Amino acid sequence: MGNFLEGFLIIGGSTAASILGMFLVRKNISRSTLESGHEVAGYLLAVIGSLYAILLGLIVVSAQSRLDHASQMCITEANALSDIYHFAHPFDQPARHRIHEAIYNYARVAQKQDWSKVVDKTEEEATTPYYRELWGAIVEYEPQKQSQQACYSSMLSTMQQLSDARRFRMISSRAGLSSVLWMILIVGGVLIVGFTYFFFVENILSQTLMTVFVVFFLSLNIFLIYLDQNPYRPELGIKATNFSFPLKWFKESSAELRLPAALNKQSVEDSNTIHEN
Numbered sequence: 001m002g003n004f005l006e007g008f009l010i011i012g013g014s015t016a017a018s019i020l021g022m023f024l025v026r027k028n029i030s031r032s033t034l035e036s037g038h039e040v041a042g043y044l045l046a047v048i049g050s051l052y053a054i055l056l057g058l059i060v061v062s063a064q065s066r067l068d069h070a071s072q073m074c075i076t077e078a079n080a081l082s083d084i085y086h087f088a089h090p091f092d093q094p095a096r097h098r099i100h101e102a103i104y105n106y107a108r109v110a111q112k113q114d115w116s117k118v119v120d121k122t123e124e125e126a127t128t129p130y131y132r133e134l135w136g137a138i139v140e141y142e143p144q145k146q147s148q149q150a151c152y153s154s155m156l157s158t159m160q161q162l163s164d165a166r167r168f169r170m171i172s173s174r175a176g177l178s179s180v181l182w183m184i185l186i187v188g189g190v191l192i193v194g195f196t197y198f199f200f201v202e203n204i205l206s207q208t209l210m211t212v213f214v215v216f217f218l219s220l221n222i223f224l225i226y227l228d229q230n231p232y233r234p235e236l237g238i239k240a241t242n243f244s245f246p247l248k249w250f251k252e253s254s255a256e257l258r259l260p261a262a263l264n265k266q267s268v269e270d271s272n273t274i275h276e277n
Contacts, residue, residue, distance in 0.1 A: 010226065011219040018193045018215040019208060025197040026204070034200040041198040048195065052188045056221055059181065063228035067238070070172060070231035073165040074242040080162035081107055084134070087155040090148045095141045102134035115169060115232035115239055125170055135159065172231055185225070189218045 025034075081103050088099040109126040138159060143152040177185075193215055201207035232238055 006226070007223055010223045011216060014189075014219040014222075015212055015215045018211055021194070022197055022208065022211050026200070031200050034198060037198055038200075041195060045192075045195045045198075048188075049192055052192055055184070055188065056218075059177065059185065059225055060221055063177075063225050066172075067228050067231045067236065070168070071238045071242055073168045074232075074238050076161055077110075077165035077169065078243045080158050080165065083158045084138075084155055084162070087151040087158065090145065090151050091141060091143070092148075095137060098137040099134065102130050102137055106130040106134060111239075111243065114234065127166065131163075131166065169232065177225060177229060185222060189222065192218065 085100060085103050088096050091099065106127050109130065113126045138152075138155060141152070143149045193211070196211055196214060199207070201210070227233060227236065234240070
């Protein structure tokens, strides 16, 4: 509902304002005055329109590239959790269970939370305590066997990737479009629409429709840039597409981790019973 309202305000408001401006110009400026400047206005509009189209195209491409990068970082975060989970298999208990439990809780709250609200600073990052727990479990572990040392080294590297992806997700809005570029976009769009007022069309309905088409197209691009400032908006589908996996992968494995410890305890008890006998 919020995105629909934002789109309505940007696109609908711009369209309504442009139509109002067109009618004011036609009412206050005579037809002969407007027609006398058609030739010059046409050349200037072509030049300004071309320059603005290049600027707008570059910004849209940059915004989409940023969206693609956010999608890739989301995939990196999900893959890092899975890799760390597997790297922990050779570790001794209780370190292995501690790591797996932290991964499960991290994935659970990350899937549940609306990432766009974290980017907008309306909510605190829910994964923070489990992220710290995961780091603590890894740093405090001392690998003994060769297989543990190899997995530990890879785990540290993967944990760094997880940290980078998580940090990007939390501060991605700070790398949005600057206020100067926003001002240039808005002022440029207003000038482009304003130049269309220097043309007089006999049929007012035709001129109104042409003006609406121009404003609607410009507003759509600006609204797209506005949406891409927060790449983790739910409607963009980055989280739903790239961070979607069954939590039972981690939960079931965490439950199974208790089984070897129980078996070892039973073995010790059986051994003691034999020795007593």
